[in-house]
Structure formats: structure tokens, C-alpha cells
Amino acid sequence: MxxxxxxxxxxxxxxxxxxxxxxxxxxxxxxxxxxxxxxxxxxxxxxxxxxxxxxxxxxxxxxxxxxxxxxxxxxxxxxxxxxxxxxxxxxxxxxxxxxxxxxxxxxxxxxxxxxxxxxxxxxxxxxxxxxxxxSMPFTTMHGVLVEVYGIGVLLKGKSGIGKSECALELIKRGHRLVVDDVVSIRKVNMKSLIGKPDSLLKHHMEIRGLGIINIKELFGIGAISEQIQIDLIVELEALSPDKSYDRLGVDTVYTDILEVRIPTVNIPVTHGKNTSVIVEVASMNHHLKQQGYHSAHRFLDSLTKRLSRDVPCETPYHGSEQDTGEPQQ
The missing domain is CATH 3.40.1390.20 (HprK N-terminal domain-like)
Structure with missing residues (x-):
């Protein structure tokens, strides 16, 4: 709100x-x-x-x-x-x-x-x-905000889906926590949002079975970030056999927050799936898109060229000199 x-x-x-x-x-x-x-x-x-x-x-x-x-x-x-x-x-x-x-x-x-x-x-x-x-418009959202390879990634999903556990694994892999649970989001211009923690929640994370842990004290000051621009939203959801998931990634999905459009990817979650690695790859892929390289578009262009080269064009049949136009016996 x-x-x-x-x-x-x-x-x-x-x-x-x-x-x-x-x-x-x-x-x-x-x-x-x-x-x-x-x-x-x-x-x-x-x-x-x-x-x-x-x-x-x-x-x-x-x-x-x-x-x-x-x-x-x-x-x-x-x-x-x-x-x-x-x-x-x-x-x-x-x-x-x-x-x-x-x-x-x-x-x-x-x-x-x-x-x-x-x-x-x-x-x-x-x-x-x-x-x-x-004075800038702001709102709060439920989720976990992490910095992955310099990209601000907002992890969203239903309670218990594994957002905090995914963020904890990312921290162990050298990335940084901004805020867990309640993300304060402020609009800084027409295209940018900054996410930061409430003063009480700063540096803390809730892990089911462990309770509240202090990331700064456990992993050091290099494991936390005070604020970051939100560049990407990763929506974690339970895998549904009845739902069709994007297999190519040609079209970009966006989520509107404070009238700012943020690119969004949906990741189905199953037991044993290494979600943190997928979030890392999603962050790197988003960085490539920012640099002008879109993997799915490049693949689709290459596929289109291959198909146009390998399939011969049909030439219209005009008949031979002996063809009288009568049906053959």
C-alpha cells in the first residue's frame, strides 16, 4: 500500500x-x-x-x-x-x-x-x-531482497515456499542480504525502485526451525547490503502439473510496483531442486539483457535462419513441352 x-x-x-x-x-x-x-x-x-x-x-x-x-x-x-x-x-x-x-x-x-x-x-x-x-512514494512488500552479482533480486512467493532458505544459500555462495520478510520500497524516479530494510529487521533473517538469526554477525559485514535498486523479481511457486511454464523465455513478463515495471521470472519449486543456482543464472541472464544480449532472441533468430536455409522453396509447375493439358491414362 x-x-x-x-x-x-x-x-x-x-x-x-x-x-x-x-x-x-x-x-x-x-x-x-x-x-x-x-x-x-x-x-x-x-x-x-x-x-x-x-x-x-x-x-x-x-x-x-x-x-x-x-x-x-x-x-x-x-x-x-x-x-x-x-x-x-x-x-x-x-x-x-x-x-x-x-x-x-x-x-x-x-x-x-x-x-x-x-x-x-x-x-x-x-x-x-x-x-x-x-518525499518519494513508497510501499512495503512481503519477500526477501538480495544482491546477486550486483543485481537487486526480490524473491517473492507464498509463505513457506522457501524464500529465506534460498536467500541463505545465496549468502553462503557469496551474495548479500538486503532484507528478509518485509521490504520497504521507495520510488526514486520514473524507472527505479530502491529496496531497504526497516531499522528493526536490518541484518536479520527468520529460518524455520532455527528462529531469528543475524546475518552480519554470522557471515560478516560483506554478507549484507543496506539498500539496492530492485532490478528483477523472482516468483517462487510450487510446481503444478496442470500449469504450462515458459520454456523459451522470449517474452518478458513484468510486475508493476508504484507504476514502475520490473522484469519478473516464475520459477517452479520442487524438493531437491537447487533454486539458488537458478536465481544466480536468472540474475546473470538479466545482466546480459541489460547489456543488449538476449539469449532466447538470439536462439530464435538462429533457428529461423536455419529453417529458412534448410527447407527448399517450392517452384510452381508450368508443364513440359509435351504436356497437352489432357489427363494421362
Missing amino acids: DKSPFSITVRELMDEFSLILHSGENGLDNPVTTQAINEGSLELAGYFEFLDCNKILVIGTPEISFLRNLSEDVRRLRLTQLMFFPLPAIIFCDRETPKKDFSRIADERAIPLLSTPSPKSSMVQMLHHYLIEK
């Missing part, structure tokens, strides 16, 4: 970037509903025509230095005018911290004043990237 539109709280930002709260605690649940950021220069100079109240205000040493050079009355007026607007929060960078006049008004207006030792330029860049990511 889609989780749009985008909205997070100041409290979430404070936790994400380890920001220090100085005042305005009552406003920590203020919503942030836009990815844009106010950088404060014009507003502190007294120009508020284009101030967007939904944007977080980020200020650093240049802005604080400007305020210090103002007279006390003018500084108080500018702060009162600025914080009259219901800003979600104000973040102080460059190791700057708010003074008493700032903090007093912030408590009155429930505008959190936060600080970070990071340079303003870095903070603006990180915050903007984070807000862009959070």
Missing part, C-alpha cells in the same frame, strides 16, 4: 541527525511537509515576502554574526518578526547555539531550536537529501 503524501515530524529529524534541542520542546511534533529548506539570510535581514512557513530554517555563522552586529532593539524586532511565522523548526549549524532572546520566543511559539556542530553547507545538503528521499 502506498504511504503518500509525505510528512515527518521534527522529532524524527532530531533523532535522524542527532540534533541537540535547546528550546521549543512543545513543537517537536511539528510536521515537515516539504523537501525545500529556508537558509535564513533574507529573513534575518527583514525580508519575509517569500518566506514559506512549511520549510525548516537553517542558519550558520554568517547569519548569527549578522544578528550580533544589529542593535538590541533591531535584533529583538527581527527575531519577533521571524518567529511570528509558524516555522517547523530552526537548526543552528557551525557549532552556533541560540541566545536567550531566541530561546524565549521559541518557547512561546513552540518552535524547536536545534543545533549541530556540522557546517551549514553539509547540513543543508544532508537534510535536503533526506527530505527528498522521504
Whole structure:
């Protein structure tokens, strides 16, 4: 299910970037509903025509230095005018911290004043990237996401079909786990989806009979990946004698997720079948297709040429000179 539109709280930002709260605690649940950021220069100079109240205000040493050079009355007026607007929060960078006049008004207006030792330029860049990511459409799906030869493969199928066991075998073969069970999927552009784990599920996997295991601790940091683009979906299903399965692979099947089409292969599962090897081959074959080489198409073209060369064309019969056109006795 889609989780749009985008909205997070100041409290979430404070936790994400380890920001220090100085005042305005009552406003920590203020919503942030836009990815844009106010950088404060014009507003502190007294120009508020284009101030967007939904944007977080980020200020650093240049802005604080400007305020210090103002007279006390003018500084108080500018702060009162600025914080009259219901800003979600104000973040102080460059190791700057708010003074008493700032903090007093912030408590009155429930505008959190936060600080970070990071340079303003870095903070603006990180915050903007984070807000862009959070503003993108996303959904969650049941499955296992693994990285196989650099290809993001989403293993899907009914519960108990063997998705986790297949992923575990892939990990033993040198590939990497992204997330088991619940995959958070975010749309980054019109053609790409990024899959990543929930913070609680990160690095963990459930194996029936064993319970919850930590892949990072068991196999090392090289066995896990924080996120990956979803390139291929592998649907595992129990082999059915009544169903016809693709034997050539000429036509590509797609699955739509958040209006992005992802190539999909269906693999019938039976006891004793090495599913992990088939997933490896499916990943390598998908990589070949990305490079412009389609094995099934090449085979079909070769077969067509062979048939056209080996089967002679029939020539129409026009009769011989002795043929009178009468039926022979």
C-alpha cells in the first residue's frame, strides 16, 4: 500500500541527525511537509515576502554574526518578526547555539531550536537529501531482497515456499542480504525502485526451525547490503502439473510496483531442486539483457535462419513441352 503524501515530524529529524534541542520542546511534533529548506539570510535581514512557513530554517555563522552586529532593539524586532511565522523548526549549524532572546520566543511559539556542530553547507545538503528521499512514494512488500552479482533480486512467493532458505544459500555462495520478510520500497524516479530494510529487521533473517538469526554477525559485514535498486523479481511457486511454464523465455513478463515495471521470472519449486543456482543464472541472464544480449532472441533468430536455409522453396509447375493439358491414362 502506498504511504503518500509525505510528512515527518521534527522529532524524527532530531533523532535522524542527532540534533541537540535547546528550546521549543512543545513543537517537536511539528510536521515537515516539504523537501525545500529556508537558509535564513533574507529573513534575518527583514525580508519575509517569500518566506514559506512549511520549510525548516537553517542558519550558520554568517547569519548569527549578522544578528550580533544589529542593535538590541533591531535584533529583538527581527527575531519577533521571524518567529511570528509558524516555522517547523530552526537548526543552528557551525557549532552556533541560540541566545536567550531566541530561546524565549521559541518557547512561546513552540518552535524547536536545534543545533549541530556540522557546517551549514553539509547540513543543508544532508537534510535536503533526506527530505527528498522521504518525499518519494513508497510501499512495503512481503519477500526477501538480495544482491546477486550486483543485481537487486526480490524473491517473492507464498509463505513457506522457501524464500529465506534460498536467500541463505545465496549468502553462503557469496551474495548479500538486503532484507528478509518485509521490504520497504521507495520510488526514486520514473524507472527505479530502491529496496531497504526497516531499522528493526536490518541484518536479520527468520529460518524455520532455527528462529531469528543475524546475518552480519554470522557471515560478516560483506554478507549484507543496506539498500539496492530492485532490478528483477523472482516468483517462487510450487510446481503444478496442470500449469504450462515458459520454456523459451522470449517474452518478458513484468510486475508493476508504484507504476514502475520490473522484469519478473516464475520459477517452479520442487524438493531437491537447487533454486539458488537458478536465481544466480536468472540474475546473470538479466545482466546480459541489460547489456543488449538476449539469449532466447538470439536462439530464435538462429533457428529461423536455419529453417529458412534448410527447407527448399517450392517452384510452381508450368508443364513440359509435351504436356497437352489432357489427363494421362
